[in-house]
Amino acid sequence: MLKIKNNDEIAGVAKMSTQLKRSFILAKKDLRIYYNKPPVIIQGLIFPIILFVAFTIGRQIQAYQLVSGLMAMVLFLTTTSISPIIFPWETMRKTMERLITCPISLKTLLLGSIWSSFIYGLIFSIIPLILGLTFLSLEITFSFLIIIIGMMIAALVFASVSLILSVPPYDTPGSTMVLTLLIKFPLLFISPLFIPISSLPISVISPLTYIIDIINFGLGQESAFGDYGLLLDFTVLIMIGFGCLFLAFALHNKTLEKRFRG
Amino acid sequence: MNAILVNNISKHFNLSKGKKHKNLNSVSNFSSGVVRAVENVSFSVKKGEIFGFLGPNGAGKTTTIRMMTGVLKPTTGSIEIFGEDIWKKPILVKQITGNVPEEANVYIELTGWQNLILMGEIYGVPKEEREFRAESLLKKFELYEKRDLKSRKYSKGMKQRLLLCLALMSNPKILFLDEPTSGLDVQSSRIIKQLIKEYNKLGTTIFLTTHDMDVANELCHRIAIINKGKIIRLDTPEKLKLLTQEYQAIDCVFTDKIDTEEIERFKSVTEVQEIKGGVHVIVKDVHKALIDIIEFSKSHNYEFKQINTHQPTLEDAFLKIIERGAEN
Structure with missing residues (x-):
């Protein structure tokens, strides 16, 4: 007969460290299952290529703008592509109820989704940086570390944004895709992709603007927001990230039950 | 000792305008956009018992089991599993329970083996132990030969057996089974019934919902009959039969x-x-x-x-x- 766990072991499962570990297990599962789903491929890989061509063709763009714009766009689109489909997909495939009855909290479940989006987005957004350094003779004059830290924070922020996109209790990934596009495209269009930040004042409301500014800074340019621009960039990104994270926790808590009704 | 104590639980759903509840005709009360799916249900399940929950479609069986497994929060009342309130200490309680929801599915993109290992990881079963458990469960449920096959290629009966394996990966003290043999082939149904009995003999408390009388008669020590969200009888199968x-x-x-x-x-x-x-x-x-x-x-x-x-x-x-x- 299999051994029965003792009570101390059971009592440890609610600990934060145990739940964090379990969120990584969920992230591994999400990456393994969802990385090649059509909505993820379309939104995460095909859209960035199409939009890059649409934004840049026939325009005079400086090399650093090309790299920062492309990196920010790829990061945003790939990071926000995987998380919104996990919930409807799992609801549709009837795996969600099984997961909910496991010893994991809703926050653990959502964190798992954030880690998978984070890893997926980061991997693909590094590609433009490597291409830029290789083919566009770009030099990292200030700090490669700033770009990496900025990208990591932005990936977490965009992953948190994408959690909000998965709040409506749909059981069809197609419905979620339409909704996410309605939010993601306007955000992209008001962002200073491949143009100076100062030429698009409305862009201050887009989180993409701040990661573009960080990457530009890392590539040896002045921050568009003055002497303390870098500090501002990081502060705004972190605030948006935490705001979206807590909002997502609260909203998912409200809508989760609706996924299991009649 | 009670393994499960359900104390006066009710579940009411608010329906949004224009939306229809799938089981609206069979629920006890529907007024002002509120569906009373379960109403003032109380019962207890003894440790080591196989307890059946029997009722027609839409009677409230699945809603009740969903409240007991932490999926739906009761509108009123409380549910204790081994003395702990599932809604106050959900993670602790879920750690000692296994669950096979009615319409659940396995991850079809993963093999049978990967599904089990994933479940073992989520429940925090140590590596060597989870591999041992996965192997022995797959052998018991006659799935070992197909362990490396993506589970999308499994038949319905095989998937259901794999779901039961998933529920047993953590060696639970209580198993919740929602219609475990519904729509299965004879072989799968027989294997599942046999193993339910076997695990019960080893001390696992089992709560199952079914509308299959043979399953209830063969397996259950006691049966509660639910209709329109209310329990209308609770007794042993033998005593229930004496009523007729x-x-x-x-x-x-x-x-x-x-x-x-x-x-x-x-x-x-x-x-x-x-x-x-x-x-x-x-x-x-x-x-x-x-x-x-x-x-x-x-x-x-x-x-x-x-x-x-x-x-x-x-x-x-x-x-x-x-x-x-x-x-x-």
Whole structure:
């Protein structure tokens, strides 16, 4: 007969460290299952290529703008592509109820989704940086570390944004895709992709603007927001990230039950 | 000791405008956009018991089990699993329970083996132990040969067996099974029933919902019958069957045509219906009626071709109880 766990072991499962570990297990599962789903491929890989061509063709763009714009766009689109489909997909495939009855909290479940989006987005957004350094003779004059830290924070922020996109209790990934596009495209269009930040004042409301500014800074340019621009960039990104994270926790808590009704 | 204590739980759903509840016709009350799916349900399940929850479609079985497994929060009432409130300490309680939801599925993109390892990781089963458990469960449920096959290629019965393996990966103290054998082939159904009995013998408490009378009759120590969100009977299968004595009958087929009027006059007989070559006799007391009919055949020199007795089945009891419930 299999051994029965003792009570101390059971009592440890609610600990934060145990739940964090379990969120990584969920992230591994999400990456393994969802990385090649059509909505993820379309939104995460095909859209960035199409939009890059649409934004840049026939325009005079400086090399650093090309790299920062492309990196920010790829990061945003790939990071926000995987998380919104996990919930409807799992609801549709009837795996969600099984997961909910496991010893994991809703926050653990959502964190798992954030880690998978984070890893997926980061991997693909590094590609433009490597291409830029290789083919566009770009030099990292200030700090490669700033770009990496900025990208990591932005990936977490965009992953948190994408959690909000998965709040409506749909059981069809197609419905979620339409909704996410309605939010993601306007955000992209008001962002200073491949143009100076100062030429698009409305862009201050887009989180993409701040990661573009960080990457530009890392590539040896002045921050568009003055002497303390870098500090501002990081502060705004972190605030948006935490705001979206807590909002997502609260909203998912409200809508989760609706996924299991009649 | 009680493994499960359900105390006066209710679940009401608010329906948004224009939306229809799938089971609206069968729920007890629907007014002002509120569906009362479960209403004031209380019961307890003893440690080591197989407890059945029986009811027609839309009676509230799945809603109840979902409240007990931490999926739906009760509108009122509380549920304790081994003394802990599932809604106050959900993670602790879920750690000691295993669950097979009615419409659940495995991850079809993963192999059977990967599904089990994933579940073991989520429950925090150490690596060596989870590999040992995965292997022994797959062997027990006759899935070991297919362990490296993506589970999208599994049949429905195989998926259901794998789901049960997933629920058992953590070696739970309580198993919740929502319609575990519904729509399965004979082989899968037999394996599942056999292993439910086996795990119960090892001490696992089992709570199962079903509308399959054979499953309930064969497996359950006690059965609660739920209809329109309320429990209308709770007893052992044997006692439930006693509620329907009128379903006791004897079928007699004779070599010659017989006079049925004399049989109708027996005190032990309630009603006689003619059937091909004989009679279907509804009786009050099988023993006395059998003696009367045998004496009757001896005295008239009638020769029996066939004689069968019918005891009331759980299905008869269930239908009667539901019928009475509807009349009330």
